[in-house]
Structures are given as C-alpha cells and as structure tokens.
Amino acid sequence: MSKNNLNKQQKIIECLIFANDGPLPARKIIQIIGQGTEKQIQEQVGVINSKYTKADIPYEIIEVAGGYQMVSKPDYSDWITKLYASRSTSRLTQRALETLAIIAYKQPITKQEMESIRGVNVDGVIRTLIERNLITVTGREKAPGNPLLYGTTKFFLEYFGLNSLEDMPQLKEIDELLKSDEKFLESLDQVSLQQMLPEDLGIASMIKDKTTKKDNSAETEENIHQDKQAADAIQTDENEMTENTDDAS
Known part of the structure; x- marks a missing residue:
C-alpha cells in the first residue's frame, strides 16, 4: 500500500x-x-x-x-468532571458495588450463590444493576428450579475501562475482596484506571480520605526526621563550643 x-x-x-x-x-x-x-x-x-x-x-x-x-x-479528568458536575447522578451503594464485584469474578452466578456469599437478600440490588445495564441474565443453571444465571455486560467493560474480563485484578477468592472496605476500594483503584468516575460510584470521598491520611502520615514522618536532624546539629554545635572553651582554659 x-x-x-x-x-x-x-x-x-x-x-x-x-x-x-x-x-x-x-x-x-x-x-x-x-x-x-x-x-x-x-x-x-x-x-x-x-x-x-x-x-x-x-x-x-x-x-x-x-x-x-x-x-x-x-490529565484532563478534573475539567471533564466539572463539565458533568451539574448533572444529577444516582450513585451505586456499597451493597451494589460488592454484589457487582461478586458477579464479575464468579460469573455466571445465581442469585442464591450471591446471597450465600454476601449473607443478605440481593433482589433489589440485582434490579438496580440490571437497570444500569451493568449485568444481565446469561441463561439458566441446570439444577432443580433452573435458577437464572447472571453475568456482566459489554457496558460493564466500557464503564470500567476494561477491554476484557481478563483485565480485571486477579484475585484468588472474591471473599478476600469483601473482607474490608479498604481492600475493596484498593481493588476498585486498580480496575478504574482510565475511565471510571469515582463520583458516580459514591466512593470519591473515601478514596480521598485514605490518600490524605497516607500523605499526612508521610509528612509527619518527614517532619520528625527533620526535627531530629536539627536537634543533632544543635547538640554538635554545643559540644564544639564546650571543647573550644576547655581548650581556651
């Protein structure tokens, strides 16, 4: 060509x-x-x-x-966020996010299996996720009652900036993901990467607080280190002055 x-x-x-x-x-x-x-x-x-x-x-x-x-x-995400700031967005709850994570890692999965992992009813959460086009019915399980199977949609990949499900963080067990909110947020940090707006998920403030605490902790350690250096320098000067006085005597 x-x-x-x-x-x-x-x-x-x-x-x-x-x-x-x-x-x-x-x-x-x-x-x-x-x-x-x-x-x-x-x-x-x-x-x-x-x-x-x-x-x-x-x-x-x-x-x-x-x-x-x-x-x-x-690099321009701050300005894009301001562009859409006036638009009212309904945030996903923590329960919805946890259920979505279970579906993403365990799909295809039944409602009963989700409830077994979370320990609570997920009927309302499933309806919300389907309305958001984040999950869909993928078939029926060959088991008594033929329960519905759920999986993520193509829009789920698009929303989280993933090319395929293989791009998600590799976790041995989804249960480990749900042990604490902090671990769950860390996994979201890895997933979101390019396109996800934390404001839409309702976790922006938590991520910001976590980052601020880390920054403040690092700053405190640096200040302590600087204070110690200053104290050592003062002590050295005092020792030198004492030695000079003794020599003069």
Whole structure:
C-alpha cells in the first residue's frame, strides 16, 4: 500500500472511531473499509496515537470492551468532571458495588450463590444493576428450579475501562475482596484506571480520605526526621563550643 493510501486509511479509521457512539470493534472497521486484518488495524491505531502524542493532543484512542474508542486523556479528568458536575447522578451503594464485584469474578452466578456469599437478600440490588445495564441474565443453571444465571455486560467493560474480563485484578477468592472496605476500594483503584468516575460510584470521598491520611502520615514522618536532624546539629554545635572553651582554659 502506498504512503498516500496508508495515510488516507488512517484518517478513515480515525473518523470511524470518532463518529461511533461506543467502542468500535476492529472487525467492523475491516468490514467498512473492505481490507486489512485486526493486527493491522491495531498498528494503524498505534500510529494515530503516536501522532496525537507528538502533537500534544488532549485525547487518545484506547481499546475497551472489545473495540476502539476515542477518549480524553486522564490529565484532563478534573475539567471533564466539572463539565458533568451539574448533572444529577444516582450513585451505586456499597451493597451494589460488592454484589457487582461478586458477579464479575464468579460469573455466571445465581442469585442464591450471591446471597450465600454476601449473607443478605440481593433482589433489589440485582434490579438496580440490571437497570444500569451493568449485568444481565446469561441463561439458566441446570439444577432443580433452573435458577437464572447472571453475568456482566459489554457496558460493564466500557464503564470500567476494561477491554476484557481478563483485565480485571486477579484475585484468588472474591471473599478476600469483601473482607474490608479498604481492600475493596484498593481493588476498585486498580480496575478504574482510565475511565471510571469515582463520583458516580459514591466512593470519591473515601478514596480521598485514605490518600490524605497516607500523605499526612508521610509528612509527619518527614517532619520528625527533620526535627531530629536539627536537634543533632544543635547538640554538635554545643559540644564544639564546650571543647573550644576547655581548650581556651
């Protein structure tokens, strides 16, 4: 392919990704332009992103939910947050977040299994998560009563900035995730990474408090270290003055 044709193809790919409402799969791009492979599309996107970086463009193309999507860079998240600050958003409760984590790591999973792990009824939480399009019914378990099985949706991946479920933090047991709120928040820090807005999840203040405490602790230790150095310096000066006085005598 000539250089001119290659540049034109890159512009077409860029335009398609920009115009699409959500993540655009590579196979769809290939279908539209009528040529190429998924690996070639990935390489073209890499070239486009390199141009963005070189020109200091405030947005980029990422792989998310099995496709490509144009997003603003994390450095500009504060301004994006202010843009949407006036929009009223209903936050997910801690119960909903914990149940969502169980489904994400244990899917496909029945309601009874969720309740066995959490120890409480999850009917209302399941309805909320389905309404948010974060989970869906994936089938029925071959067991007495044929209970419904639940799993996460493509929007779940898009919302948390994941390309696939394999990108989630690797945890041996979901039970360990739920032992304390702090551990759960740490796992969310790993998951959110690029796209998740903590304000939407109702955990921004908790994360901020946790970070502030760590910063204050580090600052206190530094101050103690500096005070000790100053005290040592004063003691050294006093010793030298005493020695000089003795010599003079």
